[in-house]
Amino acid sequence: MNRRDFYEMLGLKPGASAENIRKSYKRLARKYHPDLNPGDGSAEERFKAISEAYDVLGDPKKRKIYDQYGYYSDQIPPDGPAASGPGYAGFDFSGFDLSGADYPGAGGRGDPQRGFGSSFRDIFSQFFTRDSGEPSPQGAARPGTDIEHHLRIGFWDAIRGVKARISVVHEEACPTCFGTGSGTGGPVPCPECSGAGKVRRPAGVLQFTVSCPQCGGVGRLPRGCPTCGTRGRVGKTDSFDVRIPAGVQTGSRIRLAGKGNAGLHGGRPGDLYIVTEVGSHPYFDRRGDNVYTAVPVTITEAGLGAKIEVPTLDGRAALKVPPGTQSGQKFRLRGKGAPSLRSKQRGDHYVEVQVRVPRAADERTRELLRELGRLHPENPRRGLNKKT
Ligand SMILES: [Zn+2]
Numbered sequence: 506m507n508r509r510d511f512y513e514m515l516g517l518k519p520g521a522s523a524e525n526i527r528k529s530y531k532r533l534a535r536k537y538h539p540d541l542n543p544g545d546g547s548a549e550e551r552f553k554a555i556s557e558a559y560d561v562l563g564d565p566k567k568r569k570i571y572d573q574y575g576y577y578s579d580q581i582p583p584d585g586p587a588a589s590g591p592g593y594a595g596f597d598f599s600g601f602d603l604s605g606a607d608y609p610g611a612g613g614r615g616d617p618q619r620g621f622g623s624s625f626r627d628i629f630s631q632f633f634t635r636d637s638g639e640p641s642p643q644g645a646a647r648p649g650t651d652i653e654h655h656l657r658i659g660f661w662d663a664i665r666g667v668k669a670r671i672s673v674v675h676e677e678a679c680p681t682c683f684g685t686g687s688g689t690g691g692p693v694p695c696p697e698c699s700g701a702g703k704v705r706r707p708a709g710v711l712q713f714t715v716s717c718p719q720c721g722g723v724g725r726l727p728r729g730c731p732t733c734g735t736r737g738r739v740g741k742t743d744s745f746d747v748r749i750p751a752g753v754q755t756g757s758r759i760r761l762a763g764k765g766n767a768g769l770h771g772g773r774p775g776d777l778y779i780v781t782e783v784g785s786h787p788y789f790d791r792r793g794d795n796v797y798t799a800v801p802v803t804i805t806e807a808g809l810g811a812k813i814e815v816p817t818l819d820g821r822a823a824l825k826v827p828p829g830t831q832s833g834q835k836f837r838l839r840g841k842g843a844p845s846l847r848s849k850q851r852g853d854h855y856v857e858v859q860v861r862v863p864r865a866a867d868e869r870t871r872e873l874l875r876e877l878g879r880l881h882p883e884n885p886r887r888g889l890n891k892k893t
């Protein structure tokens with residue numbers, strides 16, 4: 506967790522007063538308390554994160570360390586040797602000889618443990634093994650990124666829910682360096698300044714010598730990991746089963762917390778989002794939680810009324826077509842639609858009636874239709890030609 510994270514988690518800026526930290530914590534803790542959000546995993550996660558942030562920021566001693574180093578560890582004494590000054594990862598190296606001989610594994614003069622106090626060793630090892638690696642001079646925790654994985658499923662699987670096996674390539678902590686991105690054997694000379702700690706910058710006709718931005722003036726960089734360079738992460742394919750709930754639609758997102766890319770420097774992993782794409786069905790047209798079906802009826806059924814059988818997601822259902830039903834009229838079968846992801850209720854099933862007119866190939870049928878015309882001489886298009 507870096508400095509921004511803890512303050513940001515509490516909705517505050519660095520430098521917030523102790524009073525504001527306490528108030529923010531109380532307000533957020535009430536909002537995300539697990540008792541008030543039963544069954545809501547993300548609220549619980551949030552509550553834990555807020556508590557963790559307050560545990561540090563709410564304690565003046567811990568907060569001081571956090572503000573200084575960008576993270577809190579009880580291994581850092583409040584008044585350690587690194588208590589002042591800017592520098593690499595918030596650490597002032599200016600008072601120490603950082604030639605390679607002083608690093609463990611670099612050979613040279615003597616036992617480094619004897620040269621530095623044990624508190625310095627603690628910070629030192631944290632800095633060069635756990636908290637370094639990325640070119641950024643801040644070895645702060647960074648959360649992993651989210652991944653989106655698209656999954657095609659069939660129409661019926663979306664209605665009933667399904668267990669799907671998926672394979673996702675995600676980045677995980679490098680097994681060689683345990684996610685630190687640094688190798689063993691002490692730091693290497695900075696390639697930017699060739700170990701000098703200073704670089705020349707032209708400014709018009711003049712040249713300035715400035716502190717090297719790559720190494721922060723130290724002249725050395727942590728040694729990279731032989732497996733991952735300095736990334737601290739490696740790509741890996743993971744296969745696992747995912748339960749796709751009943752009711753997903755094209756574009757539904759299912760979140761699998763922590764299954765995304767690994768974080769850096771102890772940052773939490775990102776999330777994996779499964780985005781579903783649902784196949785179609787020859788006669789069930791699904792829109793949201795509702796299902797639409799077109800059902801043909803004869804002119805006699807539409808005119809005289811009939812009880813017809815229609816297909817639904819639950820099998821066949823009876824539908825009463827009232828006398829005088831027009832083509833295109835829709836009937837609703839309440840609760841016969843698709844299951845809803847948001848509520849326990851199901852959508853509706855709309856049946857659109859399409860009146861099929863018989864082909865009048867024989868004289869008898871033509872005579873009957875003419876007879877019908879004589880009985881109903883009204884013009885159905887009356888009103889359509891009126892000027893508006
Ligand atoms: Zn590595």
Ligand SMILES: [Zn+2]
Nearest residue numbers: 695698717720
């Ligand atoms: Zn440099």
